[in-house]
Amino acid sequence: MIAYAFKWSRHNLFAKPFDAVLSIVVIPGTLWLVYSALHWALTAAQWDVIPQSMRVLMIGIFPADQAWRAWTAVGIIGGLLGAGLGCVFGFRKHHALFLALVPVVLLIVGGGWQVPALTTLVMAILACGWVLTSYLPLARHVLLPAAVTGFIAVFAVMAPPGVGLWGGLLLSVLLTLVTAVLSLPIGILLAFGRRSRFSSVRLICTGYIETMRSLPLILVVYWIWILMPVLATGWGLADVARGMIGFTIFYSAYVAEYVRSGLQAVPKGQTEAARSLGMSEFDINRSIVLPQALRVVVPPLVGNVLDIFNAAPLVFIIGLTDFLRAGQMILANPQNGDRTYEVYSFLLLSYFLVGSMITYAARKLEAHMAAGSR
Amino acid sequence: MTISETNRAPRAVGRDQQQARRFRNRLRHDSAQVAIVAVALALVALLAYAVKEGLAQKGIKFSFAFLANAAGFEISEGKTLSFIDGFLPSFETFTSDRSNGAAFVTGMLNTVKVAVLAIIFSTILGTLLGVGRLSTNWVVRTLSFWIVEFVRNTPLLIQLVFWYFAVVLQFPPLASAAKLYGGLIVSQQGLYLPALSWEGDGSAVSIGLATATWVAVAGAILDPVKGMRRACTVAIVILIGLFFATGRISIDYPVATRFQASGGTGLSPEMAALLLAIVVNSASYIAEIVRGAIDALPKGQWEAAGSLGLSRRNTVNDIILPQVFRVVLPSFGNQYISLAKNTALGIAIGYPDLFNVYGTVANQTGHSLEGIVIVMISYLMLSWIISAIVSWADRRLNQKGASR
Numbered sequence: 001m002i003a004y005a006f007k008w009s010r011h012n013l014f015a016k017p018f019d020a021v022l023s024i025v026v027i028p029g030t031l032w033l034v035y036s037a038l039h040w041a042l043t044a045a046q047w048d049v050i051p052q053s054m055r056v057l058m059i060g061i062f063p064a065d066q067a068w069r070a071w072t073a074v075g076i077i078g079g080l081l082g083a084g085l086g087c088v089f090g091f092r093k094h095h096a097l098f099l100a101l102v103p104v105v106l107l108i109v110g111g112g113w114q115v116p117a118l119t120t121l122v123m124a125i126l127a128c129g130w131v132l133t134s135y136l137p138l139a140r141h142v143l144l145p146a147a148v149t150g151f152i153a154v155f156a157v158m159a160p161p162g163v164g165l166w167g168g169l170l171l172s173v174l175l176t177l178v179t180a181v182l183s184l185p186i187g188i189l190l191a192f193g194r195r196s197r198f199s200s201v202r203l204i205c206t207g208y209i210e211t212m213r214s215l216p217l218i219l220v221v222y223w224i225w226i227l228m229p230v231l232a233t234g235w236g237l238a239d240v241a242r243g244m245i246g247f248t249i250f251y252s253a254y255v256a257e258y259v260r261s262g263l264q265a266v267p268k269g270q271t272e273a274a275r276s277l278g279m280s281e282f283d284i285n286r287s288i289v290l291p292q293a294l295r296v297v298v299p300p301l302v303g304n305v306l307d308i309f310n311a312a313p314l315v316f317i318i319g320l321t322d323f324l325r326a327g328q329m330i331l332a333n334p335q336n337g338d339r340t341y342e343v344y345s346f347l348l349l350s351y352f353l354v355g356s357m358i359t360y361a362a363r364k365l366e367a368h369m370a371a372g373s374r
Numbered sequence: 375m376t377i378s379e380t381n382r383a384p385r386a387v388g389r390d391q392q393q394a395r396r397f398r399n400r401l402r403h404d405s406a407q408v409a410i411v412a413v414a415l416a417l418v419a420l421l422a423y424a425v426k427e428g429l430a431q432k433g434i435k436f437s438f439a440f441l442a443n444a445a446g447f448e449i450s451e452g453k454t455l456s457f458i459d460g461f462l463p464s465f466e467t468f469t470s471d472r473s474n475g476a477a478f479v480t481g482m483l484n485t486v487k488v489a490v491l492a493i494i495f496s497t498i499l500g501t502l503l504g505v506g507r508l509s510t511n512w513v514v515r516t517l518s519f520w521i522v523e524f525v526r527n528t529p530l531l532i533q534l535v536f537w538y539f540a541v542v543l544q545f546p547p548l549a550s551a552a553k554l555y556g557g558l559i560v561s562q563q564g565l566y567l568p569a570l571s572w573e574g575d576g577s578a579v580s581i582g583l584a585t586a587t588w589v590a591v592a593g594a595i596l597d598p599v600k601g602m603r604r605a606c607t608v609a610i611v612i613l614i615g616l617f618f619a620t621g622r623i624s625i626d627y628p629v630a631t632r633f634q635a636s637g638g639t640g641l642s643p644e645m646a647a648l649l650l651a652i653v654v655n656s657a658s659y660i661a662e663i664v665r666g667a668i669d670a671l672p673k674g675q676w677e678a679a680g681s682l683g684l685s686r687r688n689t690v691n692d693i694i695l696p697q698v699f700r701v702v703l704p705s706f707g708n709q710y711i712s713l714a715k716n717t718a719l720g721i722a723i724g725y726p727d728l729f730n731v732y733g734t735v736a737n738q739t740g741h742s743l744e745g746i747v748i749v750m751i752s753y754l755m756l757s758w759i760i761s762a763i764v765s766w767a768d769r770r771l772n773q774k775g776a777s778r
Contacts, residue, residue, distance in 0.1 A: 012510070012512035013512055016510070016686070018687065019510055022509075022511050198403075214758070215750065216715040216753065218718050218721070219729060219749065222729075230743075231421070231425060231428060306527070313532060316531075316722065324529075340539055340544075341540055344536045344540050347532050348533075351527070351528045351529055356527050359527055
């Protein structure tokens with residue numbers, strides 16, 4: 001054992017003089033950093049501020065007695081997510097273990113029995129959706145209508161107390177969902193427009209895509225927000241809706257570029273073969289080119305969802321209370337004035353957790369697709 | 375046989391008919407083209423009309439005249455261009471009696487300042503991180519991996535706010551600021567670095583020396599004749615040495631008093647936080663680009679270098695990185711553009727960049743739509759300039775290039 005450790009460190013840490021110097025400098029520095037971070041987290045940090053303000057962080061200023069609506073929405077989203085996962089990855093034991101771990105961790109961290117119980121329910125729904133689509137091929141055929149129904153249900157449940165009250169992490173999730181779903185069809189249209197037979201269509205689509213790609217998202221969101229009331233006087237669009245429109249307009253351009261790269265990856269022989277069968281251009285694009293193109297771009301599109309999720313805090317510019325703003329609201333309370341590090345660490349770690357999961361899923365998906373196309 | 379009856383091509387047509395069909399097709403295509411353009415124009419016109427009506431309802435008139443009006447607000451940092459004396463524009467501190475247009479210029483210069491510095495530093499840090507991810511040293515490899523993963527999977531805005539509120543604003547106040555070796559002052563009120571200061575006068579010797587230095591710099595960058603670059607670099611070093619020796623350039627160390635620091639170059643806390651956040655964030659993305667490019671290089675390159683007896687450091691420096699930089703430049707260009715766009719987040723911590731200044735001007739004058747046009751064109755220009763420079767560099771690097 002010791003001999004192995006000695007050999008391993010000679011190969012991996014002290015292989016060459018330069019490596020040895022690096023190791024001698026970097027290892028103590030890293031250890032010291034890790035030690036001081038852990039020391040702070042375990043002794044000095046006052047983590048009680050996080051459970052106390054968990055509701056604000058998760059749903060912002062959404063009324064507390066309406067929290068069941070948020071839980072219902074989370075349940076529906078969880079079920080759809082599980083169903084989507086089941087289409088690609090079969091349900092395995094370690095997935096179940098991972099899902100069961102979440103409520104257990106919540107129970108240990110504290111905050112009463114209610115939250116872990118409801119989380120268990122959400123995880124159970126997620127697992128149900130996952131099992132259903134991984135074992136019943138029939139379930140996959142009804143997934144699209146089910147997703148649309150679920151989507152409408154989420155908004156029907158969340159809307160009654162007032163759209164303006166949406167906030168916290170839930171707002172980020174809803175914004176990401178809406179943007180990801182709406183920008184896909186627009187992006188596909190733009191991608192086809194960019195390689196249209198008509199030069200005018202090509203010009204318009206290219207101009208749109210390139211303009212959006214050279215502007216900062218925060219500007220686009222802000223301008224849509226101030227332009228909407230001028231354009232649609234009397235509609236009284238809520239801030240959230242205007243933010244979603246801005247995000248969709250911006251990310252459609254990015255989706256269009258991803259889809260275009262997928263369209264280019266479809267071999268020309270496919271189109272030519274379809275044409276020789278006498279299919280119309282529309283049919284060729286719809287049932288030959290697009291399915292193959294979308295298959296290629298699923299991993300980058302999942303990465304794009306992560307980008308949208310990471311950009312969601314930008315809605316602070318139009319006065320919405322998202323996850324970051326909720327954290328800052330908590331810090332603005334003089335009682336919590338000295339909890340800067342605790343709150344920001346929590347925000348960063350939560351985002352890192354969700355982001356890593358999405359990245360991991362995208363990587364698995366890529367490997368899965370690569371294996372399928374061989 | 376029945377074959378002879380069906381053998382005749384069903385659509386055999388005469389030449390006239392063929393021409394007529396071509397003409398019809400052409401006509402159809404062209405009329406569709408015209409219709410699309412007409413619809414697009416009509417939509418734009420409708421949009422413009424709706425905006426004009428909406429603005430008229432609020433009693434705002436669309437005009438750019440407000441740009442010449444006095445701004446009436448202060449900008450916490452930054453210079454503006456002044457065309458008052460002489461032909462060449464000179465940099466001047468922005469004051470509230472300058473025009474709104476000058477305020478936009480200040481914002482633009484602040485954006486460019488952060489973007490240029492961030493591009494330089496993030497390229498260096500990103501390359502180090504990217505090479506570090508493939509290091510033979512396990513600790514360096516793992517550490518680089520986790521830094522890159524963490525930064526890429528968390529929002530830039532939260533990183534920025536963290537750098538500002540949890541790092542820069544937690545530095546000691548200026549009165550007890552840490553003074554590091556070399557005269558670097560780190561404090562809540564900002565970072566202060568030693569600066570070079572120009573002591574030379576307008577004499578012929580000074581101007582001649584300065585001109586020679588610029589010519590040498592230009593020569594080193596453009597490299598007009600083979601072997602010129604080395605000569606120019608040597609010339610630059612000698613010229614700079616001459617400047618110091620004759621006292622025309624001296625190092626100006628910052629001096630901290632109780633409430634303010636004088637001398638040297640200062641970075642405001644907002645600028646420092648924005649720079650840190652953007653550099654670290656962008657470096658992680660650049661690290662991924664570099665790592666991907668190194669991974670994509672044929673393994674034979676490593677093996678050939680190894681069989682020639684090159685050390686790993688020489689292999690990376692002389693064999694791998696030169697090839698990598700050829701491949702990654704377009705990806706770097708995309709990353710630089712998104713970096714330049716990310717500087718707009720400075721508004722979250724109050725850095726007076728273009729977007730922040732635009733917000734203030736729009737609030738003060740109510741001309742938010744005209745501002746949109748100006749800011750939009752500015753950002754488009756910025757993106758185009760960056761992509762033009764990168765593609766120029768790409769062409770230069772790859773013109774002598776061997777086949778990839």
